[in-house]
Structures are given as C-alpha cells and as structure tokens.
C-alpha cells in the first residue's frame with residue numbers, strides 16, 4: 393500500500409476517502425497535475441506548480457496549501473514511497489457541498505496526491521514510436537484548464553486501442569488540436585511545427601521546454617495549427633507530455649509518417665530534453 397496525501401495528512405491509500413457530495417465527483421469540478429519523477433527528483437516542478445495555480449484561479453478554487461507547503465508535500469510523498477521513477481498525481485476539487493450548480497460560497501477544497509511507479513526513461517515506445525488514429529475533438533472549449541473531465545479523452549484512447557493503434561490525435565475545424573493526453577507536433581523540412589497556445593489546447597509544460605530547447609539547438613520552430621494531411625505528409629511527428637517526454641509518432645491513420653520510424657529531429661529532441669530537464673530536476 394502506498395502512502396498518499398489526502399485532506400491535510402499522509403495516510404495509507406486504503407484510508408483516503410472522499411464524500412459522495414464532493415464536487416469533483418458530482419460535477420468534475422476539479423483540476424489536476426501530473427509531475428514526472430526520475431531518480432527520486434521532480435521533473436519540471438516549477439512549470440507544473442505554476443499551471444496548477446493558473447487552473448485554480450481560472451475556476452476560483454482556493455489552494456489549501458501555500459506554494460512552499462505544496463513543494464514539501466511533493467518531496468515527502470516521493471520519500472515516503474521510496475519512489476525512484478514514475479509520477480505524482482495531484483488533484484484539487486472544490487470540495488463537498490449540497491448538490492447545486494451554483495458554487496458553494498465557502499468551499500473546502502479536497503486536495504489529494506498519490507504516486508505511481510512507472511518506467512519513464514526506458515520506454516520501448518520511444519524506440520519503436522507510436523501509431524495514432526484521428527478522431528474529432530469533442531471536448532469542451534476550455535482545454536487550457538487542466539480539469540478532470542477526461543471522459544472523452546478516455547473514450548478516444550479506447551477507440552484507438554480497438555483500432556489497433558496506441559493513441560488518438562484530435563481534430564477540430566480541420567486542424568489537429570492535441571493527442572488524447574499529450575501535445576501534438578510535426579517536423580517538416582527540419583522545422584518543428586506546433587499549434588500556438590490558446591484555449592483550444594492545454595499549455596503543455598513539456599511543450600514549452602521542448603520549444604525552448606529546440607530553438608537553443610538551432611532547430612526552427614513555427615507555432616501554427618497544422619492539418620491531419622500535413623501530419624501524414626510530414627517528415628516526422630511526435631508528442632510531448634510529463635511522463636512521455638518526447639515520444640515519436642510513426643503513423644497517422646495507418647499512413648506512415650516519413651519512413652515510418654522515429655525521425656532524427658525527434659530522437660535528438662528527446663535526448664536533449666531528457667539531458668537538460670533531468671539535470672534541472674529538484
């Protein structure tokens with residue numbers, strides 16, 4: 393049994409309980425963050441902590457802990473679980489209240505954190521690359537807020553699996569928004585092309601660092617929306633996320649991207665990303 397943080401204390405996972413009136417449960421009125429852990433250290437913690445505050449302020453959910461306390465809980469949960477590699481999942485809901493669409497005047501947010509062990513560095517998918525299918529993006533229009541409304545992404549992933557693929561790329565108005573739980577990118581003529589930030593996508597922490605590192609490495613970056621057809625005709629494609637880092641995409645709707653193997657720019661970015669971000673992990 394893991395030790396989790398729940399409503400202000402560390403406890404065995406079997407003792408952590410949530411009210412059936414919790415707005416996270418009734419309304420998906422909750423936000424979350426996922427922070428990667430490698431060698432017992434937090435990867436990109438500052439970015440995730442900043443996005444957490446932004447999600448909370450967009451929804452008007454008060455944070456039960458100060459930034460210093462939040463970092464201390466992250467560190468301690470890793471230590472208590474002797475977590476070497478994996479992730480920390482954090483969720484804050486607006487808390488329990490009589491069921492009403494109107495927010496409670498004095499919310500008591502429910503904050504929980506747990507760890508999940510996972511091999512993130514040695515990832516067979518990074519060697520092989522993943523296949524994706526396209527699906528319409530049927531999520532709500534505030535994807536910049538990291539809410540727990542993950543039913544559609546979950547359905548999309550199920551459809552991808554049923555089709556023998558690894559993941560789905562979501563399409564809206566003819567352009568790719570994101571993968572089911574990661575940022576989508578392509579490489580065309582040596583240029584990294586990725587959708588600009590807006591309310592249509594989550595502002596990926598891994599995305600931001602990857603773009604910075606690409607520019608620093610002399611790879612040109614263009615932030616614009618791209619079509620599914622462009623992705624299929626691109627030289628390379630990849631996704632970024634906290635636990636996948638930079639992960640090659642080798643086919644889209646059954647059509648190979650480039651020569652159907654992980655491309656050189658993608659491989660290089662994965663190496664640069666891992667070297668740089670692990671050296672800065674705290």
Ligand code: PLP
Nearest residue numbers: 573574575594596597598633634
């Ligand atoms: N887009 C979506 C929809 C996501 O769920 C995620 C989460 O991993 C990302 C993008 C990538 O964000 P990050 O790099 O901050 O993990």
